[in-house]
Amino acid sequence: MLICRTKKEWLNCRDQMEGNGSIALVPTMGALHQGHLQLAKQAKADHDQLVMTIFVNPLQFGEGEDYDHYPRQEEADIEKAKASGVDVLWLPSVDDIYPRDPAVTVRVGKMSERLCGRHRPGHFDGMATVVMKFLQLVRPDAAYFGKKDGQQLAILTRMCEDFHLDVAVVGGETVREEDGLALSSRNVFLSEGERKEAPLLYKTLQKGYERFRQQKESPVKTEREVTAELSERITASIDYVELLTYPSLEPSDENDTDEQLILAAAVRYPQARLIDNVIFERE
Structure with a gap:
């Protein structure tokens, strides 16, 4: 090299x-x-x-x-x-x-x-x-x-x-730890307790995605439910939870031309900011 x-x-x-x-x-x-x-x-x-x-x-x-x-x-x-x-x-x-x-x-x-x-x-x-x-x-x-x-x-x-x-x-593709946490250079800044709960970010996004697909929820309802669940399950502050078209990153409606959607979130711990997402095909 x-x-x-x-x-x-x-x-x-x-x-x-x-x-x-x-x-x-x-x-x-x-x-x-x-x-x-x-x-x-x-x-x-x-x-x-x-x-x-x-x-x-x-x-x-x-x-x-x-x-x-x-x-x-x-x-x-x-x-x-x-x-x-x-x-x-x-x-x-x-x-x-x-x-x-x-x-x-x-x-x-x-x-x-x-x-x-x-x-x-x-x-x-x-x-x-x-x-x-x-x-x-x-x-x-x-x-x-x-x-x-x-x-x-x-x-x-x-x-x-x-x-x-x-x-x-x-x-x-995103590479993850065995518990689902996305690998990041900033993960080293997580405390022991923060590291234990951090995988809940991706798990909650997955749950929101599955609910959105199965129950045909509106994007706004999905965003609210994922935000509420994250607030209950982790100690980090929540920057955002958004469900948008992908890759245009616009609010989703029935007139979209994008074939994919993204459900994404970011949370902040005192020394580390974590992001994650689920990108999936539109039905």
């Missing part, structure tokens, strides 16, 4: 990759877990060459969020990336990606006004901006992102379509 740290090193490496088959990109912020590694293995199976980036992007953290405390474990990440088949690992510095204050950024419109975007203003603008930079610099045939952040996946898919980028955006 080759390791690049500067933009210059990366561009030299990219020149050497030219003509050696298809290229897949897995962008990450590090603190790699099995979810990232499963994406890497999926990408490697689909393509000849695999590039992974590790970059904690300051542009997608708002005031009071955990940029300074976001887990960083470079040595362990290098070993995990190597073991999962990564061909090139690029660990750029902030100065490499943002050599000066950006005058032009990607602005996400309506798709960022719901779910996490409503509670983290500017987050998806920063995320889309850095992904756009990596897509331009890496020039992959495909880029891989986890479905756990369904809103991020939907936004990036739409961004590539709207900007006519010649890259496939591929979603990887």
Whole structure:
């Protein structure tokens, strides 16, 4: 596995990759877990060459969020990336990606006004901006992102379509602990008691989804019932519970054209914010 740290090193490496088959990109912020590694293995199976980036992007953290405390474990990440088949690992510095204050950024419109975007203003603008930079610099045939952040996946898919980028955006299935908790770099910040109850987030979403499908409930009723059940079962504060069309992320009604729906939620513990969702086919 080759390791690049500067933009210059990366561009030299990219020149050497030219003509050696298809290229897949897995962008990450590090603190790699099995979810990232499963994406890497999926990408490697689909393509000849695999590039992974590790970059904690300051542009997608708002005031009071955990940029300074976001887990960083470079040595362990290098070993995990190597073991999962990564061909090139690029660990750029902030100065490499943002050599000066950006005058032009990607602005996400309506798709960022719901779910996490409503509670983290500017987050998806920063995320889309850095992904756009990596897509331009890496020039992959495909880029891989986890479905756990369904809103991020939907936004990036739409961004590539709207900007006519010649890259496939591929979603990887959410990887979970045995008790159902979605893997996340932020899980390390959960206390013992919080960790025990955290799997109830996904279990409650599953229950809400099943009730919505079987009883033909309205989206609003499902949102209210899931919110009420979460409030009773966990100590975290609830940011949102929303049932929307997917991937357009609009309120659902009988005139929708999307073939899928998403039931998503986010909750906050004192040191960790957790998100999860169920994406399912419309009947």
